[in-house]
Amino acid sequence: MIPLELIPLLLLIVAFLYSSVGHGGASGYLALMALAGIAPAVMKPTALILNLFVAGIAFVSFYKAGYFRWRLLWPFAMTSVPAAYFGARVTINPVMYKIILGICLLIAVARMLYKPKKSDKDNRQVSIPAASILGMVLGFLSGMIGIGGGIILSPLLIVTRWAGVKEASAASAGFILLNSLSGLTSLYGKGFVPDKNMAIWVATAFLGGLLGSATGSFKLSESGLRYVLSGVLCFAAMKLIM
Numbered sequence: 001m002i003p004l005e006l007i008p009l010l011l012l013i014v015a016f017l018y019s020s021v022g023h024g025g026a027s028g029y030l031a032l033m034a035l036a037g038i039a040p041a042v043m044k045p046t047a048l049i050l051n052l053f054v055a056g057i058a059f060v061s062f063y064k065a066g067y068f069r070w071r072l073l074w075p076f077a078m079t080s081v082p083a084a085y086f087g088a089r090v091t092i093n094p095v096m097y098k099i100i101l102g103i104c105l106l107i108a109v110a111r112m113l114y115k116p117k118k119s120d121k122d123n124r125q126v127s128i129p130a131a132s133i134l135g136m137v138l139g140f141l142s143g144m145i146g147i148g149g150g151i152i153l154s155p156l157l158i159v160t161r162w163a164g165v166k167e168a169s170a171a172s173a174g175f176i177l178l179n180s181l182s183g184l185t186s187l188y189g190k191g192f193v194p195d196k197n198m199a200i201w202v203a204t205a206f207l208g209g210l211l212g213s214a215t216g217s218f219k220l221s222e223s224g225l226r227y228v229l230s231g232v233l234c235f236a237a238m239k240l241i242m
Contacts, residue, residue, distance in 0.1 A: 087143025
C-alpha cells in the first residue's frame with residue numbers, strides 16, 4: 001500500500017515519463033491510486049483531470065516543435081469524443097473495473113518499454129473507416145475507465161505506419177486531451193466533486209509534465225525510471241487482476 005503522502009512525488013515522476021512520449025499518464029495515475037487504496041469512483045475523474053493538464057502540456061510542446069498533423073487526429077477524434085462522453089456515464093462493477101484497468105496497465109507497460117525502430121519506408125494515409133471504428137472503441141474505453149486512450153493509439157499509429165514516432169506522440173496528446181475533456185464533462189454533469197488533494201496533485205503532475213515534455217537529455221536516467229515505472233505498473237496490474 002502506497003502512503004498518500006508519497007503520491008505527489010510519484011505523480012511528478014509518472015507525469016514526467018508519460019509526457020516525454022506525448023501521453024497524459026492516466027494509466028500511471030490510476031495505478032498509483034489503486035495501490036494507495038483510493039476508491040474507483042474517485043480514481044476515474046481524478047485521472048482525467050490530471051490528463052487534461054499533462055496531455056495539454058505535451059500537446060503544446062509537440063505542436064510548437066512542428067510535429068502535429070491534424071489529418072492524423074480528426075479521423076479518430078470524430079468518433080472518440082462522443083464515445084468518451086457516453087463511456088464516462090457507464091457505471092461498472094468495481095471488480096470488473098479493476099480487471100479492465102489491470103489489462104490497460106499491462107498495455108501501458110508494453111508501451112513504456114516499446115522502442116520503435118526507425119523505418120526508411122514512407123508513412124501511409126490513415127484509413128478513415130478503420131480510424132473511425134478504433135476511435136469509437138478507444139473513446140468509450142477512455143471514458144469508462146478514466147484513461148485518455150493515447151497509450152494504445154500511439155503504438156497503433158507507428159505499427160500501421162500511419163505516422164512516425166514524433167507525429168504519433170503529438171496526435172496522441174491531442175487525442176488524450178479531447179477524450180479527457182469529453183469524459184470530464186459527462187462526469188461533472190453527474191455531480192462529481194474533486195478530491196480534497198486535487199490541487200497539490202495537479203500542481204505536481206503539471207510540473208512533471210513541463211519537465212517531461214521539454215527535456216531532451218538525461219537519456220540514461222530516464223530509461224532507468226521507465227523500467228522502475230514499468231515494474232510498478234506490472235505489480236499494480238497483477239494486484240488489480242488477481
